[in-house]
Amino acid sequence: MLMNRRSFGSSVAMASGLALAGPALAQFRVEISGVGATQVPIAVARFRDEDRTTQVLSAIVRADLERAGVFRGIDTTALIDEAGQPQMSEWRSKGADALVGGSVTRLADGRFDVRFKLWDVVKGKDLGGQSNAVAPTDLRLAAHHIADFVYEKLTGERGVFSTRIAYVTRSGTRYALRVADADGEGGQVALNSPEPIISPAWSPNGQELAYVSFEAQKAVVYAQEVASGKRRVIANFRGSNSAPAWSPDGQSLVATLSREGGSQIFVMGRNGENPRRVTSSPSIDTEATFSPDGRTLYFVSDRSGGPQIYRVPVAGGAVERVSFTGDYNISPALSPDGRYMAYISRQSGAFKLYVAELSKGATPQAITDTRDDESPSFAPNGRLIIYATRSGGRDVLMTTTLDGKIKAKLVSTTADVREPMWGPYDR
Amino acid sequence: MKNIKFTAFALVAAAVMAGCASNVPLDNKAAPVESRTPSTSSSSGASTNANSGSKVASVDLTKNTANAELARVVYFDYDSFVIKDEFRPVVEAQAKVLSADRTKKLSVEGHTDERGGSEYNLALGQKRAESVTKALKLLGVNDTQVEAVSFGKERPAVQGSDEAAWAKNRRAELASR
Numbered sequence: 001m002l003m004n005r006r007s008f009g010s011s012v013a014m015a016s017g018l019a020l021a022g023p024a025l026a027q028f029r030v031e032i033s034g035v036g037a038t039q040v041p042i043a044v045a046r047f048r049d050e051d052r053t054t055q056v057l058s059a060i061v062r063a064d065l066e067r068a069g070v071f072r073g074i075d076t077t078a079l080i081d082e083a084g085q086p087q088m089s090e091w092r093s094k095g096a097d098a099l100v101g102g103s104v105t106r107l108a109d110g111r112f113d114v115r116f117k118l119w120d121v122v123k124g125k126d127l128g129g130q131s132n133a134v135a136p137t138d139l140r141l142a143a144h145h146i147a148d149f150v151y152e153k154l155t156g157e158r159g160v161f162s163t164r165i166a167y168v169t170r171s172g173t174r175y176a177l178r179v180a181d182a183d184g185e186g187g188q189v190a191l192n193s194p195e196p197i198i199s200p201a202w203s204p205n206g207q208e209l210a211y212v213s214f215e216a217q218k219a220v221v222y223a224q225e226v227a228s229g230k231r232r233v234i235a236n237f238r239g240s241n242s243a244p245a246w247s248p249d250g251q252s253l254v255a256t257l258s259r260e261g262g263s264q265i266f267v268m269g270r271n272g273e274n275p276r277r278v279t280s281s282p283s284i285d286t287e288a289t290f291s292p293d294g295r296t297l298y299f300v301s302d303r304s305g306g307p308q309i310y311r312v313p314v315a316g317g318a319v320e321r322v323s324f325t326g327d328y329n330i331s332p333a334l335s336p337d338g339r340y341m342a343y344i345s346r347q348s349g350a351f352k353l354y355v356a357e358l359s360k361g362a363t364p365q366a367i368t369d370t371r372d373d374e375s376p377s378f379a380p381n382g383r384l385i386i387y388a389t390r391s392g393g394r395d396v397l398m399t400t401t402l403d404g405k406i407k408a409k410l411v412s413t414t415a416d417v418r419e420p421m422w423g424p425y426d427r
Numbered sequence: 428m429k430n431i432k433f434t435a436f437a438l439v440a441a442a443v444m445a446g447c448a449s450n451v452p453l454d455n456k457a458a459p460v461e462s463r464t465p466s467t468s469s470s471s472g473a474s475t476n477a478n479s480g481s482k483v484a485s486v487d488l489t490k491n492t493a494n495a496e497l498a499r500v501v502y503f504d505y506d507s508f509v510i511k512d513e514f515r516p517v518v519e520a521q522a523k524v525l526s527a528d529r530t531k532k533l534s535v536e537g538h539t540d541e542r543g544g545s546e547y548n549l550a551l552g553q554k555r556a557e558s559v560t561k562a563l564k565l566l567g568v569n570d571t572q573v574e575a576v577s578f579g580k581e582r583p584a585v586q587g588s589d590e591a592a593w594a595k596n597r598r599a600e601l602a603s604r
Binding site for chain 1: 546553554576581602
């Protein structure tokens with residue numbers, strides 16, 4: 001019987017709320033909903049001896065694959081290890097197109113030997129597997145790597161299950177900047193503060209987070225090395241300093257500064273040196289983000305009356321408007337291939353996540369049915385978006401496929417969760 | 428409003444002193460929230476002069492402008508940065524104090540209600556703060572005496588999702604530094 005610390009609904013049924021065991025702080029419960037058009041049915045068997053460790057690897061692998069939206073888990077209690085010879089006809093009759101099995105063996109030095117095998121049930125083929133010795137604290141990561149392997153073998157695209165997310169929690173008057181696995185688990189506190197923290201921004205190599213902290217009774221941009229906790233001030237000019245974003249080569253940052261009055265966009269070195277003003281308008285210009293090729297800045301400006309999204313070459317030049325849905329559009333995020341822009345649009349008082357395909361000129365699509373969406377951020381493979389919204393009276397994080405069809409809710413049990421940003425490939 | 432400031436100060440102080448198991452310890456100075464209480468003894472104004480059973484000496488604090496608490500908040504209409512006429516006296520009173528003492532500094536903190544994105548609201552709050560600092564400078568305050576900053580929607584004065592709460596959050600607070 002699977003150890004059910006959490007229960008993941010099948011991709012068709014809505015998961016119901018469950019009481020959580022385990023440590024209370026920032027424990028996430030994942031609820032996956034929606035049906036995708038073409039979902040590969042996959043069975044993830046129980047791994048031999050996985051119930052002797054603290055992590056049920058097969059459950060983590062299955063949840064990862066389902067959250068991605070292109071897989072549908074087949075329920076099974078079968079135990080299959082990587083050396084097994086499963087009967088393909090048996091699994092075909094269960095409706096599986098693919099099958100994963102494995103084992104977790106404790107080694108003499110305290111590490112665990114994690115092994116797995118992936119089978120193509122339709123073709124009756126062994127698609128390979130891996131064996132890795134990992135420290136006990138890396139068991140979750142080992143499961144995510146297995147999900148990445150399966151995802152890549154079966155879709156031809158890189159999986160994002162080993163990536164991390166950053167987000168901010170508020171509990172009473174305490175704020176925390178946290179880093180967790182992309183499934184919301186394993187959250188660790190990077191910064192604990194009695195004052196607000198907003199706008200976390202991952203550096204392209206995943207080693208640093210820039211963010212805005214109000215600890216000095218004003219908005220100041222800091223950068224912090226995630227592994228060491230070492231912080232440095234990036235921008236503390238007169239007035240407010242906010243909305244940091246890194247250039248794709250990690251050598252520059254863009255931020256919104258009030259040092260020359262109002263809110264204007266400046267590009268500066270990675271330590272905040274030599275700020276160069278990019279926008280020159282009497283209006284609000286903010287929330288700048290680099291295009292994936294590093295040559296263009298997308299940003300928010302209310303120069304036409306209400307906030308809209310514009311773009312301008314980093315080196316300077318003509319400003320071009322790119323958002324036209326209604327009178328309030330903010331928080332642009334570009335997909336890693338530069339093809340899509342996610343943003344927040346206010347429609348009849350509701351703040352909704354929209355996705356626009358930039359080159360096509362097609363009508364942008366609202367992809368949620370919630371009313372308080374914020375802070376969209378793409379996964380590094382461009383297939384998922386994480387965002388914050390309000391559900392059941394709580395601030396929660398959600399991931400969604402770009403068509404809005406498969407969504408997963410990451411609900412913290414104890415705190416309001418906001419300001420998510422998806423980190424890069426790095427582990 | 429004074430109550431809100433005291434409560435906020437108490438909360439912050441309590442939070443700081445509760446001790447944080449943080450990876451990055453922050454400077455534990457509590458937020459400097461200035462509260463200006465009258466320093467003259469101001470009991471009810473009835474003297475306890477035992478020599479006269481019915482004499483009551485009157486202590487008038489309203490003339491004692493140096494110790495009176497100055498109003499410190501300017502409220503704004505939705506989507507507006509215009510200082511309404513009813514709040515002009517607030518700005519004028521502060522300008523007077525700052526003009527009289529050039530060592531005095533003020534931080535003008537702009538705020539918005541909860542609706543909308545964090546960063547755009549930070550910029551809107553900045554506009555409100557700058558509206559006040561501009562007015563102060565026009566009244567003779569030196570540029571170096573004031574800094575306009577913003578908390579956007581991150582520090583509401585009043586919790587709630589109705590117009591009554593929103594109206595109390597659209598504000599600029601003038602805080603001594």
